[in-house]
Amino acid sequence: MSAAEGQAGDIILRTRGVGKTFGKIVALNNISAEFSKGAITSIIGPNGAGKSTYFNLLCGAFPPTKGSVEFEGKDVTGLPQHRFAHMGIAKSFQITSVFPQLTTRENIRVGLQALVSRYDIWRPRARLTELVERADELLALVGLWESRERAAKTLAHGEQRALEIGMALASQPRLLLLDEPTAGMSPEETRIMMDLIVKLAKERTVILVEHKMKLVLGISDRILVLHHGELLAEGTPQEVRQNEAVKRVYLGQREH
Amino acid sequence: MTETPQSIKQPAAATGSWYEFATRHRASIVAAVILVFPLVMPFTALAVNILIYGLYALGFNLVFGYLGLLSFGHAALFGTGAYLCGIAIVHFGWPWYAAIAAGVAGGLLMALLIGVLAIRTRGIYFAMVTMALSQCVYYLFYQAVDLTGGENGLRGINVRTIDLFGLRIDFINPMIRYYVIAAFVIAAFFVMSRILASPFGAVIEAVRENEMRARASGYDVTLTRLLTFVLSGGFCGLAGALQALHLSIVPIEILHYETSGLVVMIALLGGMGTFFGPMVGAAVFLVLENVVSVWTVHWQLIVGAIFIACVLFFPAGIWGTLIARGRR
Numbered sequence: 001m002s003a004a005e006g007q008a009g010d011i012i013l014r015t016r017g018v019g020k021t022f023g024k025i026v027a028l029n030n031i032s033a034e035f036s037k038g039a040i041t042s043i044i045g046p047n048g049a050g051k052s053t054y055f056n057l058l059c060g061a062f063p064p065t066k067g068s069v070e071f072e073g074k075d076v077t078g079l080p081q082h083r084f085a086h087m088g089i090a091k092s093f094q095i096t097s098v099f100p101q102l103t104t105r106e107n108i109r110v111g112l113q114a115l116v117s118r119y120d121i122w123r124p125r126a127r128l129t130e131l132v133e134r135a136d137e138l139l140a141l142v143g144l145w146e147s148r149e150r151a152a153k154t155l156a157h158g159e160q161r162a163l164e165i166g167m168a169l170a171s172q173p174r175l176l177l178l179d180e181p182t183a184g185m186s187p188e189e190t191r192i193m194m195d196l197i198v199k200l201a202k203e204r205t206v207i208l209v210e211h212k213m214k215l216v217l218g219i220s221d222r223i224l225v226l227h228h229g230e231l232l233a234e235g236t237p238q239e240v241r242q243n244e245a246v247k248r249v250y251l252g253q254r255e256h
Numbered sequence: 257m258t259e260t261p262q263s264i265k266q267p268a269a270a271t272g273s274w275y276e277f278a279t280r281h282r283a284s285i286v287a288a289v290i291l292v293f294p295l296v297m298p299f300t301a302l303a304v305n306i307l308i309y310g311l312y313a314l315g316f317n318l319v320f321g322y323l324g325l326l327s328f329g330h331a332a333l334f335g336t337g338a339y340l341c342g343i344a345i346v347h348f349g350w351p352w353y354a355a356i357a358a359g360v361a362g363g364l365l366m367a368l369l370i371g372v373l374a375i376r377t378r379g380i381y382f383a384m385v386t387m388a389l390s391q392c393v394y395y396l397f398y399q400a401v402d403l404t405g406g407e408n409g410l411r412g413i414n415v416r417t418i419d420l421f422g423l424r425i426d427f428i429n430p431m432i433r434y435y436v437i438a439a440f441v442i443a444a445f446f447v448m449s450r451i452l453a454s455p456f457g458a459v460i461e462a463v464r465e466n467e468m469r470a471r472a473s474g475y476d477v478t479l480t481r482l483l484t485f486v487l488s489g490g491f492c493g494l495a496g497a498l499q500a501l502h503l504s505i506v507p508i509e510i511l512h513y514e515t516s517g518l519v520v521m522i523a524l525l526g527g528m529g530t531f532f533g534p535m536v537g538a539a540v541f542l543v544l545e546n547v548v549s550v551w552t553v554h555w556q557l558i559v560g561a562i563f564i565a566c567v568l569f570f571p572a573g574i575w576g577t578l579i580a581r582g583r584r
Binding site for chain 2: 113
């Protein structure tokens with residue numbers, strides 16, 4: 001194990017003064033933050049705070065207009081999206097994003113295959129049996145074993161979200177980025193998802209974007225609060241909850 | 257730790273239905289059908305045409321049905337294959353097998369050229385860019401009169417005999433010509449089935465299903481698209497080369513956008529994204545064209561009406577509808 005992968009408390013991901021503008025709109029301004037290895041860090045904030053923009057910079061969906069992103073000490077700013085998966089960063093989308101016509105198992109199998117074989121046009125993929133086995137393990141982990149032969153588009157919303165997490169795990173990420181994983185879920189589905197996230201966080205670093213502060217207070221090691229594209233506060237759940245600026249932003253915003 | 261369920265190594269077990277059987281032995285079944293095909297056709301040249309257009313549509317379907325991009329410029333790939341094969345024979349006196357290889361290489365290369373320029377566009381823009389580029393190819397070949405014969409077409413592709421390991425085969429005999437061309441088509445079907453069953457075949461479908469997800473999973477979507485387009489060009493180039501040998505002439509119309517439109521129609525008729533759909537579509541279309549044009553000069557009206565009816569009532573195509581029935 002290299003020095004970079006030492007004890008918990010090491011920094012796995014860091015942004016230095018990142019900003020993003022869309023035309024004249026400043027979506028994100030000068031955010032510097034560090035994410036500890038092995039922790040659950042949540043990024044919260046009201047609508048339009050820049051959470052999703054920040055998330056997309058972290059996972060490489062688009063590059064920042066200013067500043068840099070470092071993963072495990074390496075500058076990864078502006079690398080194409082598909083390279084992030086190979087480095088060990090995986091993400092789930094805010095809007096459910098699966099391969100609708102493929103079976104649940106094939107969804108995960110394709111995710112796994114990305115690490116093994118991308119351009120082999122000749123040998124039968126049926127020979128890659130270990131991928132199917134690992135797909136089945138992941139299906140069991142996210143609770144979709146029963147639905148393995150069903151087309152992904154026929155799954156319930158909560159199941160599709162779980163499938164997406166299974167697909168994100170397929171690339172064996174050291175860093176898992178989740179964008180509002182409980183969006184649109186029933187309370188029951190939300191509870192199952194939160195349990196799953198806690199379970200997953202035991203073996204990897206998790207960064208979570210969430211609209212509802214209440215949801216993440218209990219499970220996060222650290223919380224970043226964004227507001228109007230700026231970093232408003234940062235700290236443990238306890239500190240954030242007592243922060244006056246945060247209280248002001250969330251005041252009157254009924255949690256639903 | 258969640259318990260891993262038992263018997264996960266078991267692939268989907270055969271149920272013994274005709275559908276399972278047909279799926280498993282699709283390569284051998286198509287070979288058998290191709291063998292008896294000319295015997296049931298009104299004349300052999302039609303059977304050859306069906307094979308060639310079926311192969312052309314097979315290549316097109318890789319991009320259209322499996323990758324999910326509508327190309328309106330596949331005539332350029334088909335035509336380049338035909339012209340390069342013809343030019344190799346007429347101007348350079350290459351043997352038939354080298355000329356076919358030249359046709360395949362031409363299809364691959366042209367697909368690479370067009371692909372590099374067009375592959376970043378989507379939807380209607382991809383259709384328009386590929387069509388515009390294929391029109392450029394049309395004028396290029398149209399202007400290069402010394403090599404291509406311009407609007408008269410490239411004449412004099414006379415391959416009378418084919419030498420195969422000392423064996424001299426009479427290529428003038430229509431039946432023998434059919435089987436020689438069928439051998440190439442069967443080989444192409446085999447290669448296509450390998451591609452679709454390969455890991456890359458899964459990537460092609462993943463990109464069609466969800467581009468963003470494929471990218472997040474670690475696939476280079478643009479490169480996957482380009483590679484698929486180039487592979488498609490190889491099949492279309494082979495079809496073109498066989499067409500040149502079959503007709504002994506390459507008419508300039510082969511590069512016309514109507515040839516691009518025709519293959520879209522054939523693929524839709526048979527069933528986009530199905531393995532045999534393109535061949536079925538080619539058979540139905542060409543037989544219809546032949547039968548109907550015997551008793552009326554307005555055959556396009558009737559074939560067009562049948563096409564519209566098919567699209568309306570069998571949106572999955574003729575073959576696609578049959579498969580959907582079989583799966584039930």
